[in-house]
Amino acid sequence: MNEEIKTFTISIYTENNIGLLNRISAIFQRRHINIESLTTSQSEIEGVNRFVIVVNITEHQAKKIIGQIEKQVEAIKAYYHTDEETIFTESCMFKIKSNLLFEEPQIQNIIKESNTRIVTVNKEFFVLEKSGRRHEIETLRKELNTFGIMQFVRSGRIAVTKEEMKITEMLMAFNNQ
Amino acid sequence: MKETETLESKQASKGSTERISGSEAVVKCLIAEGVDILYGYPGGAIMPVYDALYKYQDQIHHVLTRHEQGAAHAAQGFARISGRVGVAMATSGPGATNLITGIADAQIDSTPLVCITGQVFSHLLGSDAFQETDIVGISTPVTKWSHQITKASEIPEVMAKAFYIAKSGRPGPVLIDITKDAQVSELDFKYEKCTGVRSYNPVPKLNNDTVQAAADIINAAKKPMIVWGQGVILGKAEEELKAVIEKAGIPAAWTIMGASAIPTSHPLNVGMVGMHGNYAPNVLTNQCDVLIAIGMRFDDRVTGKLETYAKQAKVIHFEIDPAEIDKNVKTDVAVLGDSKESLAALLPLLNENTHEGWLEEFKKLYAIEFEKVIKDDIHPTKEGLTMGEVLKEINKQSEGNAAIVSDVGQHQMIACRYSKFNKTKSNITSGGLGTMGFALPAAMGAKMAAPEREVVAIIGDGGFQMNIQELGTIFQTQIPVKIVVLNNEFLGMVRQWQQLFFDKRYASTEMTNPDFITIAKGYHLKTKKVTKREELAEAVKEMIASDSAYFLEVCVEKEDNVFPMIPAGASVSDIRLS
Ligand SMILES: Cc1ncc(C[n+]2csc(CCOP(=O)(O)OP(=O)(O)O)c2C)c(N)n1
Numbered sequence: 001m002n003e004e005i006k007t008f009t010i011s012i013y014t015e016n017n018i019g020l021l022n023r024i025s026a027i028f029q030r031r032h033i034n035i036e037s038l039t040t041s042q043s044e045i046e047g048v049n050r051f052v053i054v055v056n057i058t059e060h061q062a063k064k065i066i067g068q069i070e071k072q073v074e075a076i077k078a079y080y081h082t083d084e085e086t087i088f089t090e091s092c093m094f095k096i097k098s099n100l101l102f103e104e105p106q107i108q109n110i111i112k113e114s115n116t117r118i119v120t121v122n123k124e125f126f127v128l129e130k131s132g133r134r135h136e137i138e139t140l141r142k143e144l145n146t147f148g149i150m151q152f153v154r155s156g157r158i159a160v161t162k163e164e165m166k167i168t169e170m171l172m173a174f175n176n177q
Numbered sequence: 178m179k180e181t182e183t184l185e186s187k188q189a190s191k192g193s194t195e196r197i198s199g200s201e202a203v204v205k206c207l208i209a210e211g212v213d214i215l216y217g218y219p220g221g222a223i224m225p226v227y228d229a230l231y232k233y234q235d236q237i238h239h240v241l242t243r244h245e246q247g248a249a250h251a252a253q254g255f256a257r258i259s260g261r262v263g264v265a266m267a268t269s270g271p272g273a274t275n276l277i278t279g280i281a282d283a284q285i286d287s288t289p290l291v292c293i294t295g296q297v298f299s300h301l302l303g304s305d306a307f308q309e310t311d312i313v314g315i316s317t318p319v320t321k322w323s324h325q326i327t328k329a330s331e332i333p334e335v336m337a338k339a340f341y342i343a344k345s346g347r348p349g350p351v352l353i354d355i356t357k358d359a360q361v362s363e364l365d366f367k368y369e370k371c372t373g374v375r376s377y378n379p380v381p382k383l384n385n386d387t388v389q390a391a392a393d394i395i396n397a398a399k400k401p402m403i404v405w406g407q408g409v410i411l412g413k414a415e416e417e418l419k420a421v422i423e424k425a426g427i428p429a430a431w432t433i434m435g436a437s438a439i440p441t442s443h444p445l446n447v448g449m450v451g452m453h454g455n456y457a458p459n460v461l462t463n464q465c466d467v468l469i470a471i472g473m474r475f476d477d478r479v480t481g482k483l484e485t486y487a488k489q490a491k492v493i494h495f496e497i498d499p500a501e502i503d504k505n506v507k508t509d510v511a512v513l514g515d516s517k518e519s520l521a522a523l524l525p526l527l528n529e530n531t532h533e534g535w536l537e538e539f540k541k542l543y544a545i546e547f548e549k550v551i552k553d554d555i556h557p558t559k560e561g562l563t564m565g566e567v568l569k570e571i572n573k574q575s576e577g578n579a580a581i582v583s584d585v586g587q588h589q590m591i592a593c594r595y596s597k598f599n600k601t602k603s604n605i606t607s608g609g610l611g612t613m614g615f616a617l618p619a620a621m622g623a624k625m626a627a628p629e630r631e632v633v634a635i636i637g638d639g640g641f642q643m644n645i646q647e648l649g650t651i652f653q654t655q656i657p658v659k660i661v662v663l664n665n666e667f668l669g670m671v672r673q674w675q676q677l678f679f680d681k682r683y684a685s686t687e688m689t690n691p692d693f694i695t696i697a698k699g700y701h702l703k704t705k706k707v708t709k710r711e712e713l714a715e716a717v718k719e720m721i722a723s724d725s726a727y728f729l730e731v732c733v734e735k736e737d738n739v740f741p742m743i744p745a746g747a748s749v750s751d752i753r754l755s
Contacts, residue, residue, distance in 0.1 A: 014376065015375075015376050018325075019313055019314075019317065019323065019324075019325075022314060022317050023317055023318075026317060026318050030318070063503070064500070064503075064504060067499055067500030067501075067502070067504070068500050070499070070500070071498065071499075071500045073321065073322045073342055073374060073376065073377045074322075074376050074377075075376060076375070076376040171375055174373065174375040175375070177187075177373060
């Protein structure tokens with residue numbers, strides 16, 4: 001098996017229960033695996049949650065981790081995927097002093113060329129929002145940084161997979177048992 | 178039977194409801210699950226449940242231990258000998274945290290437990306209230322499942338789920354934390370057993386292709402060897418395993434947790450693997466051509482150095498837990514499923530064989546081990562008593578029918594190596610966690626679950642003092658358990674390592690012990706102390722013949738070592754005989 005360290009996106013479908021986040025993060029913590037990002041939300045199925053966790057590990061480790069996650073009573077199913085097997089994005093927000101928008105015409109160009117959205121503008125500050133790959137966000141951050149950023153925040157990765165994940169079928173099978 | 182489905186779990190529905198308190202509901206759930214004995218210790222946050230237990234004392238017997246750790250281990254002993262779910266109960270805060278060692282032990286040794294803890298009122302949660310601890314958080318890494326109940330109406334469904342999860346698939350401990358308000362408020366009670374949880378697949382479906390692939394490899398093998406673990410006992414697959422080894426003539430060895438699934442006297446039982454296991458199965462692990470692992474998890478105490486473990490062999494792994502496959506040892510064929518079903522499916526596909534020459538190799542190595550180790554352990558010529566001869570005497574007097582509950586240390590290894598087991602579920606010990614203090618309370622639980630069996634606890638002078646307070650439970654509850662303390666006045670196993678690997682620097686391993694006999698007498702137990710070989714047989718005989726609890730102290734050689742031994746990090750085939 002491939003022992004090269006790669007970025008894997010781990011997708012977990014779970015029941016929506018308090019405490020499960022603790023159980024899942026403990027699996028990584030015990031093995032000294034650093035979680036690069038973690039996002040949890042409602043999934044396409046009513047009442048079922050989805051975790052998207054990004055880690056840099058070997059495929060061998062990824063397989064074992066999936067086994068440990070699926071072993072948890074409230075985890076329905078877990079998968080790991082490489083970047084090539086998923087469509088993924090992150091989003092970010094910038095809060096910047098409003099006067100710069102008028103004093104630095106460069107900023108307006110950057111906003112236009114990078115497809116960044118202006119969320120709000122008021123007398124003191126304006127807020128930008130952008131979704132995209134990490135390198136696009138990083139480029140944008142560097143460009144804006146030269147003018148001064150009041151606040152910057154970036155979300156964890158969210159991802160959908162190219163392959164189908166047959167959760168609905170699995171749950172149907174349970175109901176028909 | 179009609180089935181109703183809740184969102185996540187399935188329950189068989191029957192009967193109408195009655196209006197009762199949450200605490201009474203807890204007790205009724207226990208009774209509905211067939212619980213007739215539980216172990217615990219009361220306190221403020223669990224008092225309503227104790228009050229309900231008082232009302233139902235003709236149906237359910239609560240055993241008051243002397244420490245919550247004792248309650249958890251007693252529940253483990255109960256579960257291990259009977260295959261039923263053990264139940265332990267404690268109050269919030271310190272009561273709950275005192276259960277943790279037993280819960281962790283049950284988790285790593287796959288023992289079905291339901292632990293119930295009281296919790297502060299739900300409106301106080303998170304306020305650092307008196308005796309509030311986040312026991313669900315604390316127990317998360319050492320439970321199969323844990324849940325906090327804050328509403329009385331949740332009790333029946335959560336309790337049903339707890340029992341189902343604890344005992345199904347690969348068993349394990351479940352912790353249910355119940356806030357005081359949930360105990361005192363009322364609900365419309367109706368109990369329905371849980372029959373499934375949608376996010377949980379306890380037993381993988383057996384794939385017949387994998388069984389065929391396993392059979393093909395086994396049929397072609399010249400030097401096959403089986404290593405079985407507790408999965409055989411948990412899966413009630415003892416008969417199936419016996420049929421497999423007999424038909425295919427495969428020498429079979431066991432891990433500590435698998436001990437007793439096949440009688441010691443069976444000609445194909447070639448002994449114990451692992452750090453202090455037998456010479457032949459350890460050495461031959463690295464010579465067999467096919468290694469068949471059944472319901473075991475390749476613990477590091479079993480495999481020694483993984484890089485040199487059975488590298489020459491094809492590995493077949495029969496296992497219920499998918500997470501164990503390839504976890505430590507890469508398998509060629511994995512047969513996922515329940516051990517009983519898998520072995521039953523394997524049997525008709527196997528060719529009859531005897532592997533006589535190969536079996537001969539086990540016998541040859543056994544002869545070497547006998548000469549170099551066993552002879553001196555069980556027929557000593559030196560003056561001091563050995564632990565091995567005590568075990569031999571217990572085997573003789575109990576005719577191999579006793580359940581041996583051992584603690585942790587040298588005496589544990591000796592008990593596992595030299596006990597004669599005629600019956601399954603006869604070796605109860607803390608394998609995965611190695612918890613000193615396990616044996617005394619576990620023996621109480623075992624004896625209460627199987628009163629018809631002789632239960633003998635084998636304990637070191639160190640471990641005995643870790644839960645010595647349970648003598649009080651044995652006295653009050655009149656549990657006729659036999660207690661043997663093998664007193665070497667050392668934390669023997671640690672001293673052995675200090676001798677072998679730390680140049681005999683005996684740092685904090687020497688024990689100045691109290692007079693154990695006086696202590697046992699204080700609890701009104703029958704007692705005897707043996708210091709000479711001539712006294713041993715008579716004392717053991719008297720102990721086994723006793724109808725009530727009996728305390729036997731045997732003063733053994735102070736600085737004996739347990740061999741064979743695979744030094745930590747060494748290969749199984751580098752096992753030392755001295
Ligand atoms: C709770 C706990 N603490 C420490 C240890 C480490 N330990 C393993 S064996 C052992 C010595 C046990 O001594 P004793 O009970 O006298 O038994 P002996 O080895 O002498 O037979 C110790 C301290 C342990 N296993 N469990």
